Amino acid sequence: MSHQHKKRFGQHFLKDAGILQQIVGAAKLAPGEPVLEIGPGAGVLTEALLQAQVRVQAVEIDRDLCRELDRRFGQAPNFRLLEGDALKLPWTEILGEQEGWKLVANLPYNVSTPLFFKFVEQRQRFASLTLMLQKEVGDRLVDLGTGKGLKDYGILSVIAGLCFQVKKVCAVPPGAFVPPPKVDSVVLHLTPKPALAVPEAELFGFVRWGFEQRRKLLLSRLKRERPELAERLEPAGVQALEGLRPENLKPLEWLELYRQVSPSVAGKSC
Structure with missing residues (x-):
């Protein structure tokens, strides 16, 4: 042809x-x-x-x-x-x-x-x-x-x-x-894989926000730019994020972080 x-x-x-x-x-x-x-x-x-x-x-x-x-x-x-x-x-x-x-x-x-x-x-x-x-x-x-x-x-x-x-x-x-x-x-x-038990568009938007500044410390950015989400973190969640950048969180860790901070899923069983 x-x-x-x-x-x-x-x-x-x-x-x-x-x-x-x-x-x-x-x-x-x-x-x-x-x-x-x-x-x-x-x-x-x-x-x-x-x-x-x-x-x-x-x-x-x-x-x-x-x-x-x-x-x-x-x-x-x-x-x-x-x-x-x-x-x-x-x-x-x-x-x-x-x-x-x-x-x-x-x-x-x-x-x-x-x-x-x-x-x-x-x-x-x-x-x-x-x-x-x-x-x-x-x-x-x-x-x-x-x-x-x-x-x-x-x-x-x-x-x-x-x-x-x-x-x-x-x-x-x-x-x-x-x-x-x-x-x-x-x-x-x-x-x-099966559908995730969270609003996926919101989750992906959250991950995208994180990787916009992939070398910045994630906890510091959350506190500075998304304080309404940062305040939802339990003490153990705060400790787990200390010193980590977006690239340090594996896929399931991103999902768990979103579940902790998102008002869409807060308090729901996963």
């Missing part, structure tokens, strides 16, 4: 058959399962998914690519194509009433982070997510704050750690794509 790659859509099409096989294998597909593919591009992964006899719902923003995808796969009974922006389309239109979806996608790198937050919101409708991402984002998603180096650990790490079991499938070099990106890539497999 001859296609002028469009930079604004972050288009880098996978060409490596070995990587493709690892993606499909990691997804553990069974015939008839509903699979969502965002950014099918030239249809290389799409073809492999259809060969696995799953029901593919593809979402593509590029009108030219949509025409080509429809020409190649439009007659397949297990293929449905939606033209549009996955960040703007309502998820009821994308997923319908079906549950138990698997997401398998080489995500457009320029929107992979905002898409991840959409996946977090919808994660209870997915059995698993097998994603190709730029390595920089992938490193943040797998980092649980347990190593010595914390440069990758941040808001994405905390949310991923609370909401998913994250496993690295394989590294992907630039040469696996046409055109090759300027960064390395990685394939991750994510299994959703």
